[in-house]
Amino acid sequence: MHLRRLWLRDFRCYEQAELVFDEGLTALLGPNGHGKTNVLEAIGYLASLSSFRGAPNEALVRAGATQAIVRGEVDNAGRSVLIEAEINAVGRGRVQVNKQRLPRARDLLGALRVTVFSPDDLELVKGGPGLRRGFLDDTLVSLHPRYDALRSDLDRVLRQRNTLLKQAGGRLSDDVATTLDVWDAKLAESGEALAAARTELVDRLRPAMAGAYDRVAGRHAEVAAVYQRCWGDGSLAEAVAASRRDDLRRGLTLVGPHRDELALSVGALPARTHASQGEQRSLALAMRLASHEIVLAETGTAPVLLLDDVFSELDPARSDALLANLPVGQAVLSSAAGLPQGAQPGRVYRVEHGHLAVAPAA
């Protein structure tokens, strides 16, 4: 799977833009804040229908416009697939594949897969557990679109249940109790399913992460990843029932996979608090590489690598190691500091003031 072309209209800073990508490495070079990341963000949007920077849709539409269009031509095993996404500043967007409108945007997932490396990835290790849960869920969605439905089901159950808890105002009337029973059952059902999927994924990620860590760090360390359910080993249904009084008092759902943790450690010490910055960087890279490897193994096609200015954050040794260990396939990298040493892009764009120009390849 690789991306051949990308067209942008009124996306972020671009009024109109067209890019052609190399089957191997394409580089976007230029100062920060001039539009390099926007191109990667647009590619990512075609894969996940969301911004990997967490930006809301309205932020993706160029100031003054009401609608952005991202169009990509993907080569999937020799077949050409045209993906088009209309992003509206207000209201729902629309998605077309080969000029056929999809009834639901979700049906697009899988037409293009990406693995994103961003300078914020360090937060995967250092930041709160929500980022690690998001990493697991994003990987699951890349493995199979049905996990997107599962994830949004669970979000919706939690929003509904929390609203009901708040409306109850701490009191458990018969009516609230019956309706709460229903949401509890839905929570237990989708919560168990998501936790099981995440646990199974972590079991598969663990060896891949350990291997990737050693290669990126250039030396061996014991790397562990354990998925921890916040309700322990019992059933979620029982835990939710046991938590009902506290939930009512707080107006919040206190147990469920939305409070689980992916515990990471390096050399038997918790990575979040005890690893050095260098170890944390290596671990974050290892997580991305492992996720990429598993998606490749499962789907048989390598996701397109999007490397958003990651090399500038790395010391020379890690930068070399990452470049040397990048999986085979298509990659698009952005850099403000010129090309990392050893990178040999087949195509180079200079990006300045939201303007793209093809530069001679290195």
Added chain:
Amino acid sequence: MAVYAGPVQDLIDELGRLPGIGPKSAQRIAFHLLKLPRDDALRLARAVVEAKERVSFCTRCFNIAEGDACAICTDPRREASVLCVVEEPRDVVAVEKTGEFHGRYHVLQGAISPIEGIGPEQLRVRELLARIEPEGVQEIILCTNPNIEGEATAMYLAKLLGALDLQVTRIASGLPVGGDLEYADELTLGRALEGRRVLDTG
């Protein structure tokens, strides 16, 4: 928060009350309407008034009706013993298109959704219970949408109806998950109806 002068703000407020329209969209639509040629705007206003005056809800099943009872409730060929419970009148249309169902309907006029302030009391649940005995209903098919709110509503009704002496069934899965009935094609929905399973109520 009133930002604009009288009539404009009134229009924004009214639009903002519509389902799925947030304050920003309400503002955008309001300004769009103001820019419309007078005739276009009046045509919209007339369509709202006409629909409101000519169309009402069936007093028995709450489907759309021109008069007291809808065309299905007044059709003597429809079986009274089977009720298909749906969320909205448009779902009646979706099920009718399958040609697989010959009973009557009950339209809940929504689904349980605390976010939208809809609990069982806001739905036509009491009216559903009141129909069972007089109409001799023996089976109730829960045909709410295959999304979270629809599933929750079906689960709630299954519990409620479990105490009664009748069969409660749910349309089979296989419908696009997370979607609406209206997205399902006739064949799929027909199969889902045919493959409905008896719910373990209680």
